[in-house]
Amino acid sequence: MALNKTLRPGLIQLRVLDLDKTLSFYKDILGLNEVGRTADGRVMLKGYDEFDHHSVTLRLADSAGFDSAAFKVDSHETLEQIRSAAQAFGYAVDEVPPNTDQPGFGKRYGFKLCTGHRLEVYCDVEPARQRPMIKNPDLWGDEPPRGMRVQRLDHFLLFGPGISEAERFCTEVLGMFVPEICNTPDGKRLATWITSSNKPHDLAFVEYPEPGKIHHIGFFLQDWNDVGAAADLIGKNRLKLDIGPTRHAITRGMTIYFWEPSGNRIETYAGGYTAYPDNPQRVWDTDSLGRGLFYYSGELIDSFLQIVT
Numbered sequence: 001m002a003l004n005k006t007l008r009p010g011l012i013q014l015r016v017l018d019l020d021k022t023l024s025f026y027k028d029i030l031g032l033n034e035v036g037r038t039a040d041g042r043v044m045l046k047g048y049d050e051f052d053h054h055s056v057t058l059r060l061a062d063s064a065g066f067d068s069a070a071f072k073v074d075s076h077e078t079l080e081q082i083r084s085a086a087q088a089f090g091y092a093v094d095e096v097p098p099n100t101d102q103p104g105f106g107k108r109y110g111f112k113l114c115t116g117h118r119l120e121v122y123c124d125v126e127p128a129r130q131r132p133m134i135k136n137p138d139l140w141g142d143e144p145p146r147g148m149r150v151q152r153l154d155h156f157l158l159f160g161p162g163i164s165e166a167e168r169f170c171t172e173v174l175g176m177f178v179p180e181i182c183n184t185p186d187g188k189r190l191a192t193w194i195t196s197s198n199k200p201h202d203l204a205f206v207e208y209p210e211p212g213k214i215h216h217i218g219f220f221l222q223d224w225n226d227v228g229a230a231a232d233l234i235g236k237n238r239l240k241l242d243i244g245p246t247r248h249a250i251t252r253g254m255t256i257y258f259w260e261p262s263g264n265r266i267e268t269y270a271g272g273y274t275a276y277p278d279n280p281q282r283v284w285d286t287d288s289l290g291r292g293l294f295y296y297s298g299e300l301i302d303s304f305l306q307i308v309t
C-alpha cells in the first residue's frame with residue numbers, strides 16, 4: 001500500500017545482449033507477458049498481476065545493465081511538485097512527452113542522480129490489455145501464470161557514488177522513507193533501503209565508485225514455496241545461481257539470486273516486513289552485513305558483492 005504520493009516503481013528499462021535468448025528467459029522462465037514492441041525494437045513486458053501498460057522494457061545493446069527506472073505518482077499535482085522540488089534540489093529536469101519512447105505512458109519528468117542513474121516520475125499510464133480481473137475476480141485471468149510465476153516488479157538495487165545524496169533526493173523530493181541503513185565504522189553510508197510504501201524497499205543503493213551500475217532487479221513471488229519452485233527452474237534451465245534460496249534479515253525477504261542470459265542479476269523475492277514511516281530505522285554495522293544479507297549462513301559471498309552490470 002502506498003503511504004505517500006509516490007506510489008511505486010512502475011517501470012524499468014534494462015540493456016540486454018541477446019534479445020531472443022534473454023526474452024525467452026523473461027517470458028518462459030520468469031513468467032512475464034510480452035506486451036508489444038516499440039518501433040525501434042525494444043520489448044515491453046509485464047507481470048500477470050500488474051494493471052498498467054508494461055513494467056519492464058528490454059533494449060538490445062552492447063553491454064547489459066540499467067537504462068532508467070520510473071516511479072508512478074498519484075496525481076498531476078504531485079508530478080509538478082516533484083519537478084519543482086528536483087530543480088530546487090539542484091538537479092536538471094527533462095520532460096519526455098507522452099506516448100513516445102515508452103508507449104502507453106503519459107508525460108514523464110527525468111533526472112540524473114549523482115550515482116549516475118536516471119530516475120523518472122509519471123502519473124498517467126494506459127491500462128494493460130491483459131490485466132488482473134476486477135469483477136468477482138479469479139486469482140488470474142484467462143492465461144495462467146507461467147514459469148516462476150512472478151507477480152510484479154518489486155524493487156531494484158543500484159550501485160554508484162554518493163548514495164547519501166541519492167537517499168536525500170528520494171526522501172526530500174520523492175517523499176520516500178528509509179526503513180534500513182548500513183554504515184561503515186567511520187559513520188559513512190554504505191547501503192540504504194528506501195521505500196514509498198509498506199514494502200521494506202522500493203529501491204536500494206550501495207556505495208560504489210563506478211556510476212550507473214545495477215546489482216539486481218527484484219520480482220515478487222507469492223511465498224516460500226514459489227521461491228523453492230524458482231530454484232527448481234534455475235536448476236532445470238541451467239541458469240547460473242548466485243545464492244539461495246535463503247532469507248534476508250534486512251527486509252526479512254525470502255529470496256534467490258541468479259543471472260539472466262545477458263548477465264543482469266535477477267532476484268525472485270517473497271515476504272518482507274511491513275514498513276511504516278513512523279517505525280524506528282533499523283541500522284546495520286558493516287561487520288554484521290553478512291547476517292543481514294544472508295541470515296542462515298551469516299557469510300557474504302564475493303560474487304554477490306562484486307558482480308554488477
Ligand SMILES: [Fe+2]
Nearest residue numbers: 155157218267
Ligand atoms: Fe533485492
